[in-house]
Amino acid sequence: MPYYWRLSGFYFFYFGLLGTLVPYWSLYLKDLGFSAAAIGALMAIPQLTKIGAPNLWGWLADRSGQRLRIIRAGNLLAAIVFLPVFWVDTFWSMAALLVSFSFFWNAVLAQFEVLTLQSLGRQSHRYSHVRLWGSVGFIVAVLVLGEVLDRVGTGVLPWALSGLLWLLWLGTLTLPAGNAPRAQAEGQGVSVWQILCRPAVSLFLVAAFLMQLSHGPYYTFYSIYLEALGFSKFIVGLLWSLGVVAEVGLFLIMHRLLARFHIPWLLVASLLLASLRWLMIGVAGDSLWLLALAQLLHAASFGSFHAASIAWVHRQFGEALAGQGQALYSSLGFGAGWAAGAGLSGLLWEQWGVLLFFVASLVAAVAASLLIVGGATRSPR
Secondary structure: OOOHHHHHHHHHHHHHHHHHHHHHHHHHHHHOOOOHHHHHHHHHHHHHHHHHHHHHHHHHHHHHOOHHHHHHHHHHHHHHHOHHHHHOOOHHHHHHHHHHHHHHHOOOHHHHHHHHHHHHHHHHHHHHHHHHHHHHHHHHHHHHHHHHHHHHOHHHHHHHHHHHHHHHHHHHOOOOOOOOOOOOHHHHOOOHHHHHOOHHHHHHHHHHHHHHHHOHHHHHHHHHHHHHOOOOHHHHHHHHHHHHHHHHHHHHHHHHHHHHOOHHHHHHHHHHHHHHHHHHHHHHOOOHHHHHHHHHOHHHHHHHHHHHHHHHHHHHHOOOOHHHHHHHHHHHHHHHHHHHHHHHHHHHHHHHOOHHHHHHHHHHHHHHHHHHHOOHHHOOO
């Protein structure tokens, strides 16, 4: 595959940064003295900015054709505005830092997904083979940081995140430009709004929102919950990593699943397995083997759902509107859905605790039902 290692390297460091941020940032905020509600609000901020930022950058990339420059600029500005993190310790200053950092950082991934598909050309079905290196980066970061945090504490997190941001920017300097046509609405004969009016597309975006909403308790309080059960940070990291190992295995065979099965049915199966995963976490208690088994279902709740979603969006929006299509998926799912899930979890965790995982299970099941009842599974391949 063309540009395999350069594309894979970017995914490795991007998701290595995510593997540093998502499992452990809530622990860092807790050690700074923030309440559960404050932690939920702060963890929601990067997802709130993802509602608008990717759409702005996606529109700009499609119109200008300068997708690679936008990726580089987003990375550089994110690294610069994150530097004050070493002196920030109040709620509003932390909120301001996360807003500015995530506005630029969220410019990157949706556009890089488009760049990857364009660079792969006719081998775009091999996307999952490139993307799996992001999962490897996540695993490495989670395992290494879990051991380091047990030894030296969470104070090392800002240093790790800042270092990864600068490494990520250096990686963008090696990326290919892709084969991107500049988007002209009249050239395609169809607008983004017309595509959104297709029932299969609108139902998919609702399902993507609900899927990420159901992840709210997991991404925000799973590490804190495991610590409260008596598990060490190393075991916490090990459980996070186990989920991503399962994701890597899924990515290795995803191109075969996409060739064999109708994409909406893959989305439905992923949602139902996600529902089962949250249910298992809710009933597991301190049973390590049941928690581990639930983590294996990350292959479905993230891996297969995300890979199928990328393929579905690329197919529905086409080349010229690909940036805006991926941005809409990112903003509604990983933006609005994740932010709503994190915010609601922060408000309800102290009262409801682990019961939130049962609510998450219900949300994922409702999303699967919407795709079936709404007829999305009957749409053309």
